[in-house]
Amino acid sequence: MKTLADLEAIRAKTLENINMRKDDNAVRVVVGMATCGIAAGARPVMLAFMEEIQKRELKHVTVSQTGCIGMCRYEPMVDVIMPGQEKVTYIKVKPEMVPRIVAEHIVNGRPVEEYTIGAAE
Amino acid sequence: MRDLSLHLLDLAQNSITAGASLVSVRIAVDGNGMLEMTLKDDGKGMSPELLKQVTSPFATTRTTRKVGLGIPMMAENAEKAGGALKIESTVGRGTELTVTMDTANIDCLPLGDLAGTLLSLILTNPLSPDFLFEGKTKNGECSFDTREVRSALGGDIALNEPEVAAWLKEALEEEINPIFGGVTI
Numbered sequence: 001m002k003t004l005a006d007l008e009a010i011r012a013k014t015l016e017n018i019n020m021r022k023d024d025n026a027v028r029v030v031v032g033m034a035t036c037g038i039a040a041g042a043r044p045v046m047l048a049f050m051e052e053i054q055k056r057e058l059k060h061v062t063v064s065q066t067g068c069i070g071m072c073r074y075e076p077m078v079d080v081i082m083p084g085q086e087k088v089t090y091i092k093v094k095p096e097m098v099p100r101i102v103a104e105h106i107v108n109g110r111p112v113e114e115y116t117i118g119a120a121e
Numbered sequence: 122m123r124d125l126s127l128h129l130l131d132l133a134q135n136s137i138t139a140g141a142s143l144v145s146v147r148i149a150v151d152g153n154g155m156l157e158m159t160l161k162d163d164g165k166g167m168s169p170e171l172l173k174q175v176t177s178p179f180a181t182t183r184t185t186r187k188v189g190l191g192i193p194m195m196a197e198n199a200e201k202a203g204g205a206l207k208i209e210s211t212v213g214r215g216t217e218l219t220v221t222m223d224t225a226n227i228d229c230l231p232l233g234d235l236a237g238t239l240l241s242l243i244l245t246n247p248l249s250p251d252f253l254f255e256g257k258t259k260n261g262e263c264s265f266d267t268r269e270v271r272s273a274l275g276g277d278i279a280l281n282e283p284e285v286a287a288w289l290k291e292a293l294e295e296e297i298n299p300i301f302g303g304v305t306i
Contacts, residue, residue: 001295002295006288035131038127039131046244054286063245
């Protein structure tokens with residue numbers, strides 16, 4: 001059973017991590033979560049990223065959302081922005097694709113080409 | 122949209138865009154099987170002109186294109202299921218959207234993963250707004266308030282910190298799923 005009292009311990013642990021993260025090598029994962037993205041299945045994709053990042057304890061990665069960028073046919077879309085590199089856009093992302101994107105791109109720095117918008121166009 | 126929880130995720134975004142500091146959601150299913158969902162915010166509200174045309178697919182505040190389907194699709198799904206969508210709004214005060222559906226109607230959407238929707242909303246908006254969820258069905262009542270989480274955690278920690286996110290996921294599922302199920306299709 002989860003209670004609010006658990007949060008006390010989490011607080012102490014988290015404050016340590018926050019201090020570790022204040023550097024420039026932050027990675028950003030941005031999920032399209034407008035009507036089109038949600039209807040196409042963005043919610044499980046977003047939660048899969050959260051889970052994978054947590055499982056691997058990737059403390060320098062943040063997941064956020066954005067609105068509709070006008071390419072609804074490619075939703076769910078995910079941008080991965082690595083420090084000092086150009087943004088990579090993944091299209092028609094499914095939760096099953098997330099562990100590979102995290103492992104190959106975010107951890108090892110090699111984008112999963114076959115999932116990107118470049119491979120589709 | 123395949124279920125009500127996805128509509129909620131979509132509609133709540135309007136409240137966030139309106140600059141709300143508290144978004145309150147209440148879902149209740151009464152003894153006759155009528156479901157009522159209210160989504161209330163203290164955002165900037167809508168002018169009477171915008172309010173009048175907001176259920177039209179051709180009204181949107183976004184600039185990328187001239188259609189906005191979130192509210193019209195919810196209205197259609199509510200009407201198909203013997204219910205309706207109603208919006209009240211006051212500029213500077215906020216907006217309240219109410220959706221009713223007859224859960225006995227064959228066209229009524231499933232509820233979907235409400236805990237997942239709340240988790241997504243909280244994790245993608247870790248600093249503000251706060252979310253209050255209240256639910257009531259024949260299975261009982263549940264409630265979740267991020268203001269309580271924030272005060273237990275201390276103000277300097279964002280709710281999308283991995284440890285906090287893991288706690289939120291389990292806490293939401295424990296609180297909401299026994300009341301609403303949480304099945305996705």
